[in-house]
Structure formats: C-alpha cells, structure tokens
Amino acid sequence: MPLFPDNQRTISEPVSCQGVGLHSGVSVNLRLWPAPADHGIVFVRTDTPRQVSIPALSEYVVDTSLATTLGKDGVKIGTVEHLLSALAGLGIDNVRVELDGPEVPVMDGSADHFVQMVTGAGVRELEKRRSYLVIKKPVTVTEGDKEATISPARRFRISCTIDFKHPLISSQSFELEMSERCFSGEIARARTFGFLRDVERMKKLGLGRGGSLDNAIVVDESSILNPDGLRFPDEFVRHKILDAVGDVSLFGRPVIGHLNAFKTGHALNHKLVQKVLSDPSSYELVQGRPSEMERAEVRLPELPGGRDLEPLVA
Known part of the structure; x- marks a missing residue:
C-alpha cells in the first residue's frame, strides 16, 4: 500500500x-x-x-x-x-x-x-480521493499517571509504553511508523491479555464469558498460562498499539500525526480523539496527492492547502 x-x-x-x-x-x-x-x-x-x-x-x-x-x-x-x-x-x-x-x-x-x-x-x-486528518498542534489528555498525546508528524507514528508492575509484564515500549506491511507483520498477531485474578472477577460480574486460553493471554502471579507461550517477547505492548490503532480510527479518517501513549487504554484513547475533534484549530482535513507528497518529502502539517495537499470543503 x-x-x-x-x-x-x-x-x-x-x-x-x-x-x-x-x-x-x-x-x-x-x-x-x-x-x-x-x-x-x-x-x-x-x-x-x-x-x-x-x-x-x-x-x-x-x-x-x-x-x-x-x-x-x-x-x-x-x-x-x-x-x-x-x-x-x-x-x-x-x-x-x-x-x-x-x-x-x-x-x-x-x-x-x-x-x-x-x-x-x-x-x-x-x-x-482519500482524505486525511492532519494534526496541526499537540493535544494531550491525562488520567492519573496515564497520558496520551498526539502531535504533528509527517506520517502516522505510534509510540507506546506500558508498565503493569508485574514480573512478566514490567515496562515495555514499542514504536512504529504505520504501514500495511508493518501492521500485518508486527502488530496484527498480538493478542489481548488479562490477569487470572481479573478474569475470575469479570466472570462473577457476567463479563469475559467467551474468554479462554484460545483467545487471550492469561497471566497469573508468576507465569503465562497459555501452553504455547507468547507470539512476541513484548506481545503485551504490541497489543496495546493494536487497540490504539482501532480506537483512533474512530476519527473517521486516517490520521497523520504521532500518537504517544503511556499506560493508556480505550477510555483515554477515546478522550484524546474527542479532545482533538472538539478543537478545530488542532487539525485539518486534507486531500493529498501521494506521489507528490512522497517525492517532495513535505512536512505535512506545515503545508495545508499547498501543492501537495488540498483542504476539504466538506
């Protein structure tokens, strides 16, 4: 692509x-x-x-x-x-x-x-023609020690850090520049995960009824319960990126910007999307000519309406 x-x-x-x-x-x-x-x-x-x-x-x-x-x-x-x-x-x-x-x-x-x-x-x-949501200035949301920021960038990049204070899921970080090949090879296979103590609590509340070792990584206090182990050594943070890609797709258009996610989840991802959309000065909807953008290597947020980008009228 x-x-x-x-x-x-x-x-x-x-x-x-x-x-x-x-x-x-x-x-x-x-x-x-x-x-x-x-x-x-x-x-x-x-x-x-x-x-x-x-x-x-x-x-x-x-x-x-x-x-x-x-x-x-x-x-x-x-x-x-x-x-x-x-x-x-x-x-x-x-x-x-x-x-x-x-x-x-x-x-x-x-x-x-x-x-x-x-x-x-x-x-x-x-x-x-395809349109893009181009981030024009940094936007940040926080919740306790959790933070999500999206800022101007030439492409869609994601940096993510998690820290669960667990011997098997300590601090993990991963960064990538989004492309079809990178998503398919580095992110798509990362599975959702949960702690055994939380799984038991959720089922008592009538949740997690379809969860099993066939569709989630389950971790107890000291081990991974899945017989086949992990698909990636840092599969946990990769899955958080997978979730974030899905959550920010709710902008309704592909994003050009750098998402930096620190210990975030669905709620904070959603708050970030809402905050961006609530401030029209933080983004612009544009259409682009791909071959010209790639050849010129323009800094997209600096050229709204230029020869490589066309502002949307609707």
Missing part, C-alpha cells in the same frame, strides 16, 4: 466468519461487505427488529470500560477495536459490517483473522 493512497479503498467481495464474543460469550456471525466511496465503516446488527446502522465514529462510542462499544438508538455493538484496527492497518476506508449478535467475535484475541479475511477478499480502489 502506498504511504498515502490516492483513492479510497474497500474490499473486493463479501467475506464472513463466525466466533464468540469475548465478554458476552454469544456465538456471532460476522460478514464484511464492499461499500461505496464516502460510506465509511458502518456496523449493522441483523438480529434486531429494526436494523440500525452505526458508523464507526467517536460520537457513537457509548462505553470504554473493558472494550470499545458503539451504540445508537438503543442498539450496541461491543469490542469493535480489533476489527477496526485491522481495517485501518490495511487502509480500508469503506465497509459494511453485518453481525447477528451484540459483539464482534474475538477470534484468537488479535486482529490477525480479520487481516486474513480482508486480504482473502481482496482490496478494490474506488474513484474518490
């Missing part, structure tokens, strides 16, 4: 999967459909009396306690972040997501299955 694709993209043909929801434990059928330009990523519950379309935009986030949940008109769809991360990581702008349950299936706890679905379906370029 070019660094800045010229046009919007969708999948070439429908593709489906079946799995259980991580928290609901409900078996769900999920189907991705190609969608036209400017459609965006839109979720539709097919099991409700009236089909409600829920755009993957921050304004429809209704819960961020244990996952990112979207809702509209009383209809909710939970744990959307892994699928959104896969779509964003592969540069997919427009898809209709149909599912017959309350939660996106967790699959193996990573975004890898969704990546395989998209690559299997194929990618189709649409005849409409």
